[in-house]
Amino acid sequence: MRLLLLSNSINPGGAYLQHALAAVEKINRRRAIFIPYAGVTIGWDDYLNKVRQALAPIGIHVDGVHQSDDPVAAIQGAELILGGGGNTWRLLQLVRQHGLLEAIRAKVAVGTPYIGWSAGTNLACPTIRTTNDMPIVDPKGFDALNLLPFQINPHYNNELPAGHQGETRSQRIAEFTRINPDMPVLGLPEGDWLEVDGQQTVLCGPKPALLFKEGNEPREIHAGDLSFLMARQIEATPGTRGTE
Amino acid sequence: MRLLLLSNSINPGGAYLQHALAAVEKINRRRAIFIPYAGVTIGWDDYLNKVRQALAPIGIHVDGVHQSDDPVAAIQGAELILGGGGNTWRLLQLVRQHGLLEAIRAKVAVGTPYIGWSAGTNLACPTIRTTNDMPIVDPKGFDALNLLPFQINPHYNNELPAGHQGETRSQRIAEFTRINPDMPVLGLPEGDWLEVDGQQTVLCGPKPALLFKEGNEPREIHAGDLSFLMARQIEATPGTRGTE
Numbered sequence: 001m002r003l004l005l006l007s008n009s010i011n012p013g014g015a016y017l018q019h020a021l022a023a024v025e026k027i028n029r030r031r032a033i034f035i036p037y038a039g040v041t042i043g044w045d046d047y048l049n050k051v052r053q054a055l056a057p058i059g060i061h062v063d064g065v066h067q068s069d070d071p072v073a074a075i076q077g078a079e080l081i082l083g084g085g086g087n088t089w090r091l092l093q094l095v096r097q098h099g100l101l102e103a104i105r106a107k108v109a110v111g112t113p114y115i116g117w118s119a120g121t122n123l124a125c126p127t128i129r130t131t132n133d134m135p136i137v138d139p140k141g142f143d144a145l146n147l148l149p150f151q152i153n154p155h156y157n158n159e160l161p162a163g164h165q166g167e168t169r170s171q172r173i174a175e176f177t178r179i180n181p182d183m184p185v186l187g188l189p190e191g192d193w194l195e196v197d198g199q200q201t202v203l204c205g206p207k208p209a210l211l212f213k214e215g216n217e218p219r220e221i222h223a224g225d226l227s228f229l230m231a232r233q234i235e236a237t238p239g240t241r242g243t244e
Numbered sequence: 245m246r247l248l249l250l251s252n253s254i255n256p257g258g259a260y261l262q263h264a265l266a267a268v269e270k271i272n273r274r275r276a277i278f279i280p281y282a283g284v285t286i287g288w289d290d291y292l293n294k295v296r297q298a299l300a301p302i303g304i305h306v307d308g309v310h311q312s313d314d315p316v317a318a319i320q321g322a323e324l325i326l327g328g329g330g331n332t333w334r335l336l337q338l339v340r341q342h343g344l345l346e347a348i349r350a351k352v353a354v355g356t357p358y359i360g361w362s363a364g365t366n367l368a369c370p371t372i373r374t375t376n377d378m379p380i381v382d383p384k385g386f387d388a389l390n391l392l393p394f395q396i397n398p399h400y401n402n403e404l405p406a407g408h409q410g411e412t413r414s415q416r417i418a419e420f421t422r423i424n425p426d427m428p429v430l431g432l433p434e435g436d437w438l439e440v441d442g443q444q445t446v447l448c449g450p451k452p453a454l455l456f457k458e459g460n461e462p463r464e465i466h467a468g469d470l471s472f473l474m475a476r477q478i479e480a481t482p483g484t485r486g487t488e
Binding site for chain 2: 008009010011012040041087090118128129130131132133134135136137138141142155157159160161162163164165166167171172173174175176178179180190
């Protein structure tokens with residue numbers, strides 16, 4: 001299994017996906033299928049063009065799954081699958097409606113790389129229950145691609161805007177782990193990403209990530225080998241995850 | 245119908261529910277049933293005690309719905325219903341599991357006042373699709389109490405923490421209105437609340453609220469009469485709201 005899971009698409013002062021280009025290049029594919037469904041206030045063709053322009057300098061041609069009359073076949077024929085950012089709820093709703101959850105899982109299982117950022121990273125998790133996004137649609141089930149035995153919280157940041165009395169991100173994740181004590185959550189700061197290649201999983205990027213597990217204080221994880229987390233048994237099967 | 249819907253429970257430097265005491269007192273009830281289900285990392289008895297202490301100075305005695313063997317009967321016998329803050333997903337999940345959605349709706353329809361803050365305010369809306377909370381559990385449906393013909397986004401604030409590249413709150417709400425063009429959203433800043441009394445709806449508090457509707461720029465609404473929004477026809481019925 002080959003995955004590249006980014007917290008975010010743009011670093012301050014950077015261009016779209018720029019901070020990830022070297023990692024994308026290492027994956028060494030020439031053609032990709034892009035899933036633009038998380039885009040809500042951007043047209044999918046415009047979104048596709050943005051991703052095309054970002055990946056053209058490293059010689060990757062990108063097609064949009066939305067351009068195909070048969071999205072399942074488009075995924076089945078993919079050399080590389082790209083799950084773009086935006087609204088995670090909308091992404092999961094449409095991926096499910098088009099029958100792509102199983103199609104993507106099956107392709108990734110036989111070695112087709114998956115690259116996700118932001119909402120696309122949430123989609124790779126067991127469920128989307130650690131998204132930051134507003135639930136603008138009901139995806140009819142929270143189960144996602146389940147490519148990892150843990151959850152990622154993208155754009156991890158524990159700061160609150162001045163004067164704000166709501167929960168911090170860490171408090172929100174602590175609520176998740178209280179209700180779902182068997183499921184760790186990796187808070188992935190902006191600028192960071194995970195590279196999964198077979199048995200090896202590596203955390204990359206400038207900032208430490210934060211690992212949340214019920215019964216433990218959140219633990220800082222610095223760039224480097226994360227295979228211990230990936231090797232973890234998935235303790236529940238789809239539909240029985242957590243305490244629900 | 246009598247509602248008091250608060251954005252938040254604590255203002256900077258204030259005590260729990262302190263900024264709302266005069267508005268609560270106006271409702272003129274002596275006994276209340278409190279719904280603590282949104283509390284995840286606080287025990288429900290502790291949460292009840294916190295609310296008891298907050299409302300004791302204005303002579304309201306509070307019991308917890310969780311203390312009753314028959315929560316539906318507890319709601320049916322209530323003089324005043326309190327929906328507390330915390331995690332909106334957990335609140336809706338447990339309110340639904342205990343059969344309280346219909347029980348609360350029925351009581352409010354015959355004049356029993358409902359007071360909500362934060363998650364409890366989300367619960368009063370047609371759906372919880374404008375919550376800010378992390379979806380730590382699947383509530384098995386997003387439909388909520390549907391006491392209003394519009395959505396409220398509590399803790400409304402458009403600031404981002406320094407360095408954060410994710411969506412602003414206004415961008416998130418714009419995604420909602422794009423997908424759900426018939427449903428306005430009132431961004432309710434901390435410190436503000438709505439008072440609904442029969443045909444009259446009033447926005448109270450120090451900051452302007454922001455009204456989002458697809459096809460229009462967000463509009464600042466200052467403290468005062470909001471009955472135009474409350475009088476709005478509910479254009480869809482439960483199960484057919486939005487475009488899903």
